[in-house]
Amino acid sequence: MALGLPENLFLTRLDAAANWARTNSLWPMPFATACCGIELMATAASRHDLARFGAEVMRFSPRQCDLLIVAGRVVMKMLPVLQRIWLQMPEPKWCMSMGACACSGGVFDTYAVVQGVDRFIPVDMYVPGCPPRPEQLLRAVIDLQDKIRQTGTLNGKEFRTRTRPEGPRPLESDEVRRIREALG
């Protein structure tokens, strides 16, 4: 060894060490409201085995989780609940929007269904599909691990730079026009 380190010692950055630990033990919070939840369960079950990627510990308390998986459509009555769950999760935390409904409202373009959860909570990873197959969810978990490995820091300062809403603006211009027309 060039540095003359004794055996069983290695040098690394603290960020890399933290990222290594975090990537390999993501604890998902399953927010399963629709058929995506079934695929999420299938992903965690034996055939697809999410445990291979260290993300098998589904906790039903947000205070024990670091990965929020929004699986399914979110209606306007549920959104405050989702926001509260997100706020209750301890740092560092990530959010995955699973399926067409969570990403964009899907086919449910009605008064009650939120048109994408990224309008109201920050989302790190989008999984397309209706519903996505377990392979897609596994791929998303692997990609999220990649993202954490590349951008993660020990003190989470990469989160602090995300000060702007990342989703579509809550009221697009056509939405405003529609509301005006509706109100006459």
Place this chain on the structure above:
Amino acid sequence: MFDQTPLRERLGPSGYTTSQFRDNFRLHVAAERVYDCLQCLQQACGFDMLIDLSAVDYLDYPGAKDRFGVIYALLNTRSGQRVYVKTAVNEPELRLPSAVSLWKGADWMEREVYDMFGIEFTGHPDLRRILLPDEFTGFPLRKDYPLRGRGERHNFPVITRAES
């Protein structure tokens, strides 16, 4: 078909009309007589179960004279007979007597009709919204309510990553 004699005595021969489509037998009653009709059906004709209570908005419906129709589906669990009681309400008097005193099951169904159509049921023990949030304004199943709503689905605070 069931024995309509008690009903005829209670409402009079012109108090209601009937119609039939296949085995679907309906009674058409005016809104002010609907409670009498339901009470008579329950107590004298043996319709002991309220299967469903729903409403229809007939706005822009071809040939419709009334704005809202309210439908009661009844079942006689002893004989298996079914009957549908139909009545109509119009603005601004969107009010009907509550059927909770006759069938307990009417409670949530009347709340749902109130929630979706804004039809009030006088005498209901706890008439408030059942599916939508309490602060919701408007009645979504009315035909003049826009499909995409009036912005309710976008009326939430945005949480950014830095502040959460």
